[in-house]
Amino acid sequence: MNDLHSILNQSAIDAIMLTLRLAAVTTLCLLVIATPLAWWLSQTRSRWRAPISAMVTLPLVLPPTVLGFYLLVMMGPSGPIGQITETIGMGLLSFTFTGLVVGSIVFSLPFAVQPIQHAFESMGARPMEVAATLRARPIDAFFNVALPMATPGILTASILSFAHTVGEFGVVLMIGGNITGQTSVVSTEIYTYVESMQYAQAHWLAAIMVVFSFAVLLWLALMKRQTRAMLS
Amino acid sequence: MSEGIQIRLDLDRHNFKLCCDLVLPDRGITILFGPSGSGKTTLLRCVAGLESTFKGRIAIGQDVWHDSEQKQISPVWQRPIGYVFQEASLFEHLSVQQNLNFGLKRSQSKHPLEHSIELLGIGALLERQPDSLSGGERQRVAIARALATDPRLVLLDEPMAALDEARRQDIMPWLERLRDELHTPMLYVTHSSQEAARLGDHMVLLENGKVTHSGAMADVFSHIDDQDTGAILTARVVSKELPWQLAELAFDDNTIWTADNNLTINQTVRLRIAARDVSVSIREPLHTSIQNQIAGRIIAIKNDRHPSHALVIIGCGKTQLYARTTRKAVHTLGLSVEQKVWAQIKSVELLV
Numbered sequence: 001m002n003d004l005h006s007i008l009n010q011s012a013i014d015a016i017m018l019t020l021r022l023a024a025v026t027t028l029c030l031l032v033i034a035t036p037l038a039w040w041l042s043q044t045r046s047r048w049r050a051p052i053s054a055m056v057t058l059p060l061v062l063p064p065t066v067l068g069f070y071l072l073v074m075m076g077p078s079g080p081i082g083q084i085t086e087t088i089g090m091g092l093l094s095f096t097f098t099g100l101v102v103g104s105i106v107f108s109l110p111f112a113v114q115p116i117q118h119a120f121e122s123m124g125a126r127p128m129e130v131a132a133t134l135r136a137r138p139i140d141a142f143f144n145v146a147l148p149m150a151t152p153g154i155l156t157a158s159i160l161s162f163a164h165t166v167g168e169f170g171v172v173l174m175i176g177g178n179i180t181g182q183t184s185v186v187s188t189e190i191y192t193y194v195e196s197m198q199y200a201q202a203h204w205l206a207a208i209m210v211v212f213s214f215a216v217l218l219w220l221a222l223m224k225r226q227t228r229a230m231l232s
Numbered sequence: 233m234s235e236g237i238q239i240r241l242d243l244d245r246h247n248f249k250l251c252c253d254l255v256l257p258d259r260g261i262t263i264l265f266g267p268s269g270s271g272k273t274t275l276l277r278c279v280a281g282l283e284s285t286f287k288g289r290i291a292i293g294q295d296v297w298h299d300s301e302q303k304q305i306s307p308v309w310q311r312p313i314g315y316v317f318q319e320a321s322l323f324e325h326l327s328v329q330q331n332l333n334f335g336l337k338r339s340q341s342k343h344p345l346e347h348s349i350e351l352l353g354i355g356a357l358l359e360r361q362p363d364s365l366s367g368g369e370r371q372r373v374a375i376a377r378a379l380a381t382d383p384r385l386v387l388l389d390e391p392m393a394a395l396d397e398a399r400r401q402d403i404m405p406w407l408e409r410l411r412d413e414l415h416t417p418m419l420y421v422t423h424s425s426q427e428a429a430r431l432g433d434h435m436v437l438l439e440n441g442k443v444t445h446s447g448a449m450a451d452v453f454s455h456i457d458d459q460d461t462g463a464i465l466t467a468r469v470v471s472k473e474l475p476w477q478l479a480e481l482a483f484d485d486n487t488i489w490t491a492d493n494n495l496t497i498n499q500t501v502r503l504r505i506a507a508r509d510v511s512v513s514i515r516e517p518l519h520t521s522i523q524n525q526i527a528g529r530i531i532a533i534k535n536d537r538h539p540s541h542a543l544v545i546i547g548c549g550k551t552q553l554y555a556r557t558t559r560k561a562v563h564t565l566g567l568s569v570e571q572k573v574w575a576q577i578k579s580v581e582l583l584v
Binding site: 126127129130131132133134135136137138140144145148149151 | 319321
């Protein structure tokens with residue numbers, strides 16, 4: 001930490017820690033939400049499949065500011081989410097860490113759902129049929145057959161969600177408001193430094209982001225190669 | 233009627249219909265036979281409950297598994313079946329032992345696992361992962377896994393279709409052993425008349441989603457529309473007679489001569505001996521132009537397609553040969569099961 005202090009000031013270190021915490025919490029929440037959603041999308045023949053699938057993919061194409069704007073409005077005092085959270089005594093989520101988590105979940109949803117959904121789809125129907133003929137109830141088969149078989153997909157989803165949350169800017173800026181120590185993450189902190197002409201600090205943070213992103217992508221590529229080697 | 237396995241169903245998919253009303257014996261192996269697309273796999277899936285949207289009734293003894301009128305349809309996992317798929321479909325994330333335990337613990341089977349392991353000879357494989365097994369080993373594990381649940385009915389969907397000929401020959405004796413040692417009835421889907429002839433006690437012929445024949449093996453077998461009934465075997469080239477352009481092939485303890493088409497010594501070849509090219513002699517034939525004669529014992533005599541014909545199945549060591557003769561010849565020569573005979577082979581087809 002001492003070394004870090006010599007090159008980065010406190011607000012930059014706070015931003016890094018907050019970013020890591022936000023990415024970790026978001027990833028955990030996303031796995032819980034995305035896994036059943038991906039399973040449903042991979043199995044259902046319902047007419048709701050297409051619209052739900054489009055909804056899940058929407059954050060991929062929408063400008064983050066649009067997403068952040070709507071979330072901000074909904075979480076605000078007159079928005080539906082804001083009214084609910086105020087009624088149950090949570091207060092407003094906008095400009096809080098919880099608000100950032102909610103925003104990040106929505107923003108990274110497609111990155112979590114798609115790899116898991118793909119893993120379930122490529123598994124085909126057979127393993128679940130085999131499990132059923134071996135007396136496993138559907139829920140039992142899901143946890144003991146489908147989930148273990150989809151492990152590579154779930155791992156990919158976790159890495160992508162984490163990395164994508166670390167890299168987000170627009171949504172956090174809209175919902176969090178870039179409050180130092182509370183809602184200021186690395187990407188928004190860089191913006192602050194540049195605006196206040198602190199180029200050295202911005203350089204360090206930016207370089208850390210580049211190294212981190214490269215490391216994640218390299219890890220993903222190596223993991224994919226390993227999975228392919230395992231399969232062949 | 234509460235005896236046997238009752239299968240009445242009427243299934244209608246956009247471009248496929250399956251309709252049947254069968255009562256099958258509650259013992260032995262029943263072969264479901266037919267060309268691809270005849271509905272034999274679908275029939276098996278309906279019995280298992282893997283297909284559940286059809287009209288009809290499936291019951292085994294007093295146990296009703298599917299009754300569309302009473303709206304009583306048991307889910308797959310509640311049916312006491314053992315299902316063997318065409319591809320072994322082992323759980324790749326589990327070891328062989330864990331694969332076997334999967335169904336065992338969920339079925340609360342009292343049946344000792346050791347019995348299934350011994351019956352399929354997989355004792356040495358238990359610690360292995362599925363991806364390290366050969367095709368034949370995988371399928372044996374899959375069969376043991378299905379048997380470990382102590383099923384009331386075993387369903388096998390072309391369990392050998394994904395294997396090559398050598399592996400098929402490996403696994404066949406295990407299946408014969410199951411038939412002889414288990415008291416569980418089995419439904420066995422295949423399109424191979426050889427498998428059917430070797431394993432079946434009872435046979436159902438399907439065509440375009442309809443049952444054309446159902447009955448005891450010997451009676452139904454003759455209705456198989458298969459011009460090419462014959463034995464397929466693997467042999468090794470042991471010698472060559474260059475002046476005569478002939479090569480000698482060995483299988484089990486027998487040898488056979490065939491035209492030498494650039495064969496090399498020790499090469500392994502597959503060959504097919506069609507039933508129409510084999511005749512039967514009850515004495516060792518000496519003064520004949522047919523060079524290939526193999527001694528063996530008659531395993532079975534079955535009715536052939538045409539009422540004038542019979543199919544004599546001759547066991548020569550581990551190999552079975554098929555001979556198509558007239559029923560009159562069977563009668564005149566007094567052929568019977570277990571009798572020692574010589575199969576005279578007029579021509580051998582090399583499958584390379």
